[in-house]
Every structure is written in C-alpha cells, then in structure tokens.
Amino acid sequence: MKYVLGGLQWAVFLIASSIAAPIAIANVFGMDPAETALFIQRTMFVLGVACVVQAIFGHRMPINEGPAGLWWGIFVVYAGMVGVLYPTNEDALQSLQSGMIVSGVLFVLLALSGLIGKMKKLFTPAVTFTYLMLLILQLSGTFLRGMVGVGGPEDRIDGLLFIGSFLVVIVTMFTMNHKVPWISRYSVLLSIGFGWILFLLIGKADMVRPNLDQILKLPDVFVYGKPVWDSGVVVTASFITLLLIANMMASIRVMESLLKQSFAITPPDRMKQGSIASGVNHLLAGLFSAIGPVPISGSAGFVGATRMASLKPFVIGSIMLIVITIFPAVMSVFASLPAAVAYAVTFAIFTKMVEMAFYELRAESNEQRAFKVTAIGLMVGVGIMFIPQVSMSNLPHALTAVLSNGLITGTILAIIIEQFLLFRERKTIR
Template sequence: MDWTSLKKTSVWAGGVQWLFFIFANIVVIPLTVGQAFHLDHDKIGSLLQLSFIITGIACVAQAWIGHERAIMEGQSGLWWGIILTLVVTTSASGMSLKTLGGSLAVGIFISAALTIVIGLLGIGPYIAKLFNDAVMGVFMLLFGFQLIQIFLKGMLGLPFGKSTDASIDLKTTLFSIVLSALVIIVSIKAPKRFRSYALLVGIIVGWIGYALIFHTKSMSHTSGISVKVFPLGNPKWNTGVIVTAVIAGLLNLANTFGALKGTDDMYGNETTKGQYRRSLTISGLFQGIAGLLGLVPYAPFVSSIGFLQQTKIVDRLPYIIGGFLFFLVGIIPPAGHFFATMPLSVGSAVLFVAYVQLFNSHRSFIKNVSSNSLNVYRVAIPVFVGVVIMTLPSQYFSTMPDFLRPVAANGLLVGIILVLILEHVYNWNQLEDDDQDHEQKAENG
C-alpha cells in the first residue's frame, strides 16, 4: 500500500465516496431494527452512532490486518433480513420483543464463537469448497432479491417493516426514479475519470434535491453517545430463535466466501488460507461485539463487488480513509447527527443502482455451472422456492413448529439450504456425463 498516494486528490475523493457508500449501507439498518423493536428515539440514536463507530473500526481492521482488500465490513444484509423477518414471525406467535432480542443475543454469541473457531483453526477454505459456483450463484441472486426488495420499498416511500395501511408515495417514487436514472447516466455517459464517482454524485445531488423539494426538518440533536449492553433484551433462551441465529451465522459465512471469491479477478490472485483465517476471525470478533451492543452482526459486504465494479477503485488506501472518516462521524455527535438526516429514499435510490451489480456477480458464478434439461433442478428449485417464500405473508407459516418457523419463513435461508443440499447429495456433473454418453451411443447406432 503506497502511503505517498495520500497527497493525491483522487485518493481522498475515493475515500469520501467510500464514506458515503459505507454510510448509505449502514444508516438504514439500526434505524429499521430500532423501529422494529419499538425503541425510543434516544436509543435508536445511540444504536446509530455505535454502528458508525464499530463499522469504521471493522473496515479498517479488515483492510489492515484481515483480508487486506477493499471490501466493506458491515452489518450483514443476511442477518438484517433475518432479524426483521423474526420480528414479524415471532410476534405472530405471541413472543415478546424482549424475549426475541435476548434470544437473538445468545444465538449471535454462539455463531460468533463458531466463526472465530473456524477462523483460528484455518478451516475456512475447506468450508468454502461447499460454497461452489452453483451455491454462490444462487446466493448472489437471492441476496440481491432480498436487498433490492428493501431498497425498492425505500424508493417507493414505503416503511421497511410490516404495515397493512401503507401506500406508495408518488412524489417520493418519482424523485427516487429520477435520482437512480441520474446515477446510471453518470456511470455510463460521463467522462471515464468521473464515472467512478457516480454514487457520490447521486448522494450529494439527491440529498440537496430532496431537502429543496420536500423541505425536510432536522432531527433532534443528541449531545453524546449512550452505551447500553443488550438494548434489545437481556439474554434469554428460545430454542427456535437461537437455532435460527446459529444457522444464519453459519450461512453468513457465504458473505465472506462470496466477497473474497468475487474480488479474486480484480486483485489478480486467489484468496489465500491466511486471508480466510484472518477475515473470519475478525468478523467473528465483531459479531460478538454486535451481540453485546444490540447491533446487526458483521460480515464482508458482497455488495462491495458491485461498488468496485462501478467505481474501478480497488486500492485499499481510499477504503481505509473512508472507514476512518466513518469512525470519526460516529465519535463526533454533531457529525453523526448531520449524516443521520439523509433521507432513506436517497440512500435507497443510490444503493439500488449499486446492488443491481449483484446480478453480474451471479452471472460470473453461474456461467461456470453447466445446465441442461436434466440438471437444471440444482439451481432452479432453490431460486424459485426462495423467491416465492420471500413474497409470502408471515401468517402463512403460523402452523409450523416454533423452532422451524423462523427458518422456513426466510426465502434467502431456505434457498441457500436447498442449493447446499442439492449440490452435495448428488453428482450433477456425472448426470451430465451420463447423458452425453447416452446421446453419443444413440448417434453411433
């Protein structure tokens, strides 16, 4: 890493863009989780500032001593979706939010410990073999569906949680569509040297435009950071929630494998065993911290692939600058207060464009999976089942046992579990070879 590059304006511009990318990815998460658990404004504000501080430290730690790549370390989208789904499904069964929050904390601690052990023992590369091209292709597609669904809601002016009386805000929707189109135009039509900053342009222009059009009011100011352990509920034991959390923690490893494998071509080398070991250990440590502070657990962001493809900035230095600036935003209350006023629709519209690139990542994995009329099931079944479950109301799963319901109601989890089972209980490549042999014999008469 060339520290003399600090003198270059482009490096600092890239760092600022990383700051906004990290911010746009993170700011929505504590806000929605806090609202889902019915926390008051001060507690949500504390979660937000702690998210900034911990995320900034995690990003710098991964770039410096972890995987040593410009891959954002943040609150996992997989975990985020599962937690929001659990709030809906468990409330339907009569479980209190305090019990859910406390059980989640226990499950997160267990999954954090497992992740650290996997990292320290160096068995990450062996587990990574389970996540072959077919598994990663399905994961990228379903992960994209889940997150795009969240950001589309933000663009349409809909609440992120469950609401029966919500309706599309046409003014917000039109504004979001125009903003997304602007980001796409800049990333495609702007001079090559400016295309890398399309997301930054979108956030700045969108934020200013939103303030002028919608005449937004500032949030109330908080004077400092209040640290409270287990803000979502003291540790409790609920088998269904804890089992779901542990499964989520294990499947969350796909984020590490996806992010590192997905950037191998950009860095011109395959991820080493040491990178896997350090990355998983650091992720596990920050997962444990997240469980203690009521934050969504951490993992490398697969969406970083889309960001890197969009900006072409793969050097670590701008990323480290962005992570450090994000840390400063968290420890300076006025700065955190200012950034927290960014409209969710602006962040959603910009991230929508960045996350669409996950489809490219899906294609890069799935193109290595041979497919025909006999083995198409290996990918088609997990994708179709996962997507359909994502669209089903949580009430449909109320007849299932408590320990099974949280897993079964999450389309992303079900899809990943299905593709892992299908890939490793049957030799699909052998099926293809047998089919080719039959065809050749038929041609030879």
C-alpha cells in the same frame, strides 16, 4: 486527495446501505428517539470497526460490513416474544446481546477447526449465481418500495417521490458509466449529493438540524446488562452462525471473482482469517449491544461501479464512519439522508450485481448441471419470499430464521442439489 474523497464516498455508502436495519429494529422494540439514536450510533460504530478489522486482519478486501439480515429477522422474532417468554424489551435484547457473543466464539472455533476451508469448495459458479440472483430478487422489492414511498400495505405510491428517485437512478447510471475517470470513480458520492439537493428542492427531504446538545458521545457497552445464559438463544445463535458463514463465504467469493475478472487481481485465500475477524466483530456487537455484522455482497457492485478496488479509501472511509459516530452532530447530518435517495443509488449499483451473476454462470464448465441446480434453487428461494412470515410463527425460532429467508434456503438447496449431482457423476464414472 483521491483517497480522502474515495474514503468519504465509502463512508456515505456505508451509512446509506446500513442505517435502515437499526431504525427498523428500534421501531419493533418501541425505542424512543433518544434510544433509537444511541442504537444507530452503536451499530454504525461496530460496522466501522468491523470493516477495519476485516481489511487489516481478515479477508483484506474492500467488502463493507453491514447488519446481518439473519440477525435482523431474529431481532424481529424476539420482539414478538416480549410479554410471552421475556418480561420486557430489555430482557429480550439482553439475550440477543448474549447471542452475539456466542456467535462470535463459534465463528472463531469453526475457523480454527479447519471447517471453513472445506466449506469454501461448496461455492461453485452455479451456487454463487443462485445466491446473487436470490439476493438481487429479494432486495429489488425493498429498493422499489423505498423509491416510491411505500412502507406498508396502507401506503400509496408517491408520484413526486418516484420521479425524484427515477432521476437519481438515471444520474447514477450515467455517472457510473461515464468516460471521464474521476466522474465514474466518484459516481456514488456525486449521485447521493445530487439526489439530496434534488429532494430538498422538491420538498421530499427535511432540512438538516444537527444535534448540538452533546459534542462527543462514546458508545456504551452492555447497555442491556451483562451477558446471560439463554439456551434458546444459544441454539439459535449456533444455527445462525453456520448460515452467516455461508453468507460471508459467498460475499468473499463474489468479490474475488470481480477482482480477478475486472481488475486482474488475484487475492490470496484468507477465508479462515475472514471468519476469525467475523467472530471478533460479533464479539464487538455483543459488547456494544448492536446488530451482528456480516460482509455484504453488494460491495462488489459498489467496487464495480466506482472502479475503486484499493483498500486505502475503504479503510479511510471506515475510519471516517467510526469518527462520525462519536460526534452526534455529524451523525445526525448523515442520518437525515432521504431514504429514497439511498434506495435509488443502491438500485443502480445492484444492476452491476446482475451482470456479475451471469458472468459467474458462464464460468461453469457443466452447463446442464448448472441449469438444474440454479432452476431448483431459484424456484424454491423466490417461492419462499412470497410466503408470509407470520405463517411460520408456530415453528422453532431457528427453523423460522431459515425457512423465512428465501436467500439462505435457496442457496443451501442449490448446494445440496449440486453435491448430489456431483456424487452421481462420480459414481457413474467408477
């Protein structure tokens, strides 16, 4: 029974943490409600399958897959090209769909070449700390805006929404740190349930209206047409794949560290298998016209908060998600979860990520070098977060995808700086 409840908790967390991306992308492409619902279904279906693939054949750790933020950005960039480089939305989406397949093939080839094993050595405690802090700083603004109901520059803070969100954060923190094991284990599920009921009572959530028009709906394949060759997308996908590998490696590194420190579990090195699984998952994303998935670092915060390091509930939750997506009535219920509740619960979970970041930095043997690396990485990464993306619109698409993302740019810079300092140290010793 505990595995079923744990699986349900994972399923709810997977939906709550991933549903914003397909909704936002559907909005920028002007999809109607029916198209949006199908796009959400396909994306969630791929995420569920991706989690199972990684858990069984890939890295074999409880790391949930989520829509890659880099692909999210590329979707937005390509939406702006409609009417310029692409005649219609469907043409742009067809090219992006093909880009997922290119990325999937590259993931597999890079893993088989042995490059993945060499790249793993770059993710030292100092680099992992920089990555985690940039991730937290980048998302904290999104969490808080969602908790106060501010979606754009014209919106005003909703006081009642903020009070409700604040109470959900308090309840999540309380249940996460509760002395009774079953309460802390199911803290996310309990907090989301509490928040959903609270928001219904204060009038900040819509009553659930299940979609009963269709009982069963399997996701469609190649919705925007067969794969096409687009040189621009191929170049972009190739560059994005290298960045996604770095993202994947950081997420795996964070979970490995958590399992060792908090659960005395030393997982085997399956970075190569994880990369091959990510390639398969991107091929699935292209097949089902969805968003490319990537292992999410936030899962470490979830595991740390719920103390559920076992793979069984994770796999059960992933299978639940797959089943949910093919039943429109059930999917519509979960999709009606108030966004502010999801943001509030995730905000509390990410406080665990801050703790983990400082534990990582403490594990660094050379503090002076680590401080230099993290100082430069954080300053550049955070600084980029304040530069409007529109100011980079004249740059090549692949370059825009990197420079508009403070998380990726700051992490790459931290790796370069640290490798340079290590090179100097080795040269001095000689």
